[in-house]
Amino acid sequence: MKKILITGGAGFIGSHVVRLMVNKYPQTQVYNLDSLTYAGNLANLTDIELKPNYFFLKMDILDQEKINSLFEEHHFDAVLHLAAESHVDRSITNPLEFIHTNILGTVNLLNAARNFWNKPYEGKRFYHISTDEVYGSLGSEGLFTETTAYDPRSPYSASKASSDHFVRAYHHTYGLPVVISNCSNNYGPNQFPEKLIPLFINNIIQMKPLPVYGKGENVRDWLYVEDHAHAIDLILQKGKNGETYNIGGHNEWKNIDLIHILCKIMDKKLGREPGHSETLITYVKDRAGHDLRYAIDAGKLQRELGWEPSLQFEEGLEKTVDWYLNNKAWLEQVTSGEYQNFYHQQYEKR
Numbered sequence: 001m002k003k004i005l006i007t008g009g010a011g012f013i014g015s016h017v018v019r020l021m022v023n024k025y026p027q028t029q030v031y032n033l034d035s036l037t038y039a040g041n042l043a044n045l046t047d048i049e050l051k052p053n054y055f056f057l058k059m060d061i062l063d064q065e066k067i068n069s070l071f072e073e074h075h076f077d078a079v080l081h082l083a084a085e086s087h088v089d090r091s092i093t094n095p096l097e098f099i100h101t102n103i104l105g106t107v108n109l110l111n112a113a114r115n116f117w118n119k120p121y122e123g124k125r126f127y128h129i130s131t132d133e134v135y136g137s138l139g140s141e142g143l144f145t146e147t148t149a150y151d152p153r154s155p156y157s158a159s160k161a162s163s164d165h166f167v168r169a170y171h172h173t174y175g176l177p178v179v180i181s182n183c184s185n186n187y188g189p190n191q192f193p194e195k196l197i198p199l200f201i202n203n204i205i206q207m208k209p210l211p212v213y214g215k216g217e218n219v220r221d222w223l224y225v226e227d228h229a230h231a232i233d234l235i236l237q238k239g240k241n242g243e244t245y246n247i248g249g250h251n252e253w254k255n256i257d258l259i260h261i262l263c264k265i266m267d268k269k270l271g272r273e274p275g276h277s278e279t280l281i282t283y284v285k286d287r288a289g290h291d292l293r294y295a296i297d298a299g300k301l302q303r304e305l306g307w308e309p310s311l312q313f314e315e316g317l318e319k320t321v322d323w324y325l326n327n328k329a330w331l332e333q334v335t336s337g338e339y340q341n342f343y344h345q346q347y348e349k350r
């Protein structure tokens, strides 16, 4: 591929995907389109920003005119669409923003691809990056497969489910060559400290309470972000048009068990007394409509494209903790200003 467009490339997962593509494919021009919301941060990409095959475009996917001009000017071979509002708690407070960015923004990109790519779209690919949350919530048994019926239960997951439906509709109606992947919870460097793991790392550093929703019994299936980026690369290169691929870590953890491990790692790394961080654990009011369990069957991706996660969880968590401890300036930058208002509204006013 000569030219690819990555949306949301300044965010958490997007920045790891951009880095992988820029470094692995020096002959491919990688365009990172991002409007730099609170979650987008060019500091995530300083190591590759001067590479000759990297280009940054500050642009909003809601701006259809600019998006159209961009597609008219550049003949992208592929779009990797990651730009989104991504935090469930924010979607509970402000659903409309999620409808705008996640649904309308996706449809804007689909329209641009449909209108400005030459039919019959030979050699083109529109890759939509989605989430396992579209499948709803599991009980104590079972796994999400690619054929599990959609049952989104938060404004965030409803907006992602809707965008998935539009992507499939453009494939069936207009023949647009699309592929979708639905991934489980990611963790790793550069994740904004509104999500469980980086929020708790930051609070432990600051010796602030660790707000565990409900009884801490909800289960998530965790995947190291670089493993997700490698899966995205594989699906981009070898996935089949019109197909969906589930991506997951075979790595289910009850929140409270994960938090205990994280506390132990943090105590060790910070040279604090064993058990110190655990004293910060504070049970708080549950998230509204809190999904009990997510777990992915990634068998199709393994069988058809040979993908497997590479890291054991404790190793991945240690790498993640090391990154945050070695990048305190990054953490301070993203937790100053507006973050303080978010934190106050979300945790201190409850």
Ligand code: NAD
Pocket: 007, 008, 009, 010, 011, 012, 013, 014, 033, 034, 035, 036, 037, 038, 039, 040, 041, 059, 060, 061, 062, 081, 082, 083, 084, 085, 086, 087, 101, 105, 129, 130, 131, 132, 160, 182, 183, 184, 185, 186, 187, 192
């Ligand atoms: P993130 O919130 O860290 O980053 C989102 C990026 O999109 C930011 O850089 C932001 O500036 C940009 N953006 C937001 N609105 C935009 C707009 N209107 N125009 C242009 N850019 C805009 O998100 P993430 O956690 O990296 O998730 C990336 C994608 O992967 C999302 O689509 C999300 O639904 C999906 N996903 C995330 C996870 C996870 O665990 N984080 C798991 C599965 C799927």
Ligand code: DAU
Pocket: 086, 087, 088, 089, 130, 131, 132, 133, 183, 184, 185, 186, 194, 195, 196, 197, 199, 211, 212, 213, 214, 216, 218, 219, 220, 255, 287, 294
């Ligand atoms: O499953 C994939 C999804 O994973 C992605 O699509 C989302 O973009 C991503 O945000 C993530 O959603 P979750 O809601 O699972 O992630 P979060 O880190 O917000 O929460 C993980 C679990 O931890 C969840 O059960 C809620 C709980 N939690 C979270 C926070 C922020 C707490 O107990 N306390 C907290 O303060």
